[in-house]
Amino acid sequence: MRLLTIPADANPSFSKLSLSLASTPEEVREVQRLRYKVFIEAMNLSALANPEGLDKDEFDDYCDHLIVRDSKTLSVVGTYRVLSPHGARRMGKFYSEQEFDLSRLDNIRGVIAEAGRACIHPDYRSGGVIMMLWAGLAAYMRKERCEYLMGCASVSLADGGHNAAALYHAFREKNMAPPDYRVAPLLPFPLEDRQTGVEPQIPPLLRGYLRSGAWVCGEPAWDPDFHSADFFLLLPLSKLDSRYARHYLKDSRTA
Structure with missing residues (x-):
């Protein structure tokens, strides 16, 4: 299902990007192939390598998959996986519940969409693709009548x-969620014995969430498979930064 088509601002070798939801098993496999290249091959995670060349798990069948294509080559160049409240009920849990205790969010479970597996081809990271994916998320949340977006960075x-x-330590000072929205990691990342005085470097996806008004909901979880510390974020649409609201929600009305 086509959601949106806008001119690309990234690379002069193509003129347009197109945004859609995966509607066939082959489209889902295209998404999984891109995720494999970015998450497993590029990060050299040999423990997760497989002969199919696909990054997949049990959640994929219950999620919707946003796809950004290069309209000139038809290649998938960006994706976001989204789990609706209905999909989470069918699955029996949200993906984040593998890493965090979300019991404090029980009262809003029916109006939360969960986003994850954000992935952009290395040649398309100048801004156009992620802007399109955010527009797609806004359109999706309007369609599903969700009031919160959550995910891990x-x-x-x-x-x-x-x-x-x-x-x-930086987030604890100015980005932490109110106590009613805090979550607890099931396998906490050990924060002690780390250097103090290090200037924090915020990854682009995490910076995008924070600029949009997201809260950090507690200490990070440790993901040994991907060798990462995962921060749980919750973004109330009512808190969405006005600059992003004007841009993303305006675009989503053309969906």
Whole structure:
């Protein structure tokens, strides 16, 4: 299902990007192939390598998959996986519940959409693709009548975890969720014994969430498979930064 087509601002070798929801098993496999290249091959996660060349799990069958294509080559260049409240009920849980205790959010479970597996081809990271994916998320949430967007943002532990710890201490000062929206990691990332005074470096996806008005909902979880510290974020649509609201929600009305 086509959601939106806008001119690309990224690369002069193509003129348009198109946004859609995956509607066939082959389209889902295209998404999984891109995720494999970005998450597994590029990060050299040999433990997750497989002969199919697909990044997939049990949640894929219950999620909707946003796809951004290069309209010139028809290649999938960006994707976001979204789990609606209905999909979570069918699955029996949200993906984040594998890493966090979300019991404090029980009263809003019916109006939460969960986004994850954000993935953009390395040649298309100048801004146009992620803007389109955010527009797609806004359109999706309007369609599903969701009031909150939640998800995890990963921070690499390649530096020994010092940046993850510095980010948490910075977030604790100005980005933390109100107590009623706090969650607890099931496998906490050990924040102690990390260097102090490190200047935190915020990954682009995490920066995008924060600029849009998202809360950080507690300490990060440790994901040993992807060698990352994962921060749980919750974005109330009512808190969406006005600049982003004007841009994304205006675009989503053309869906």
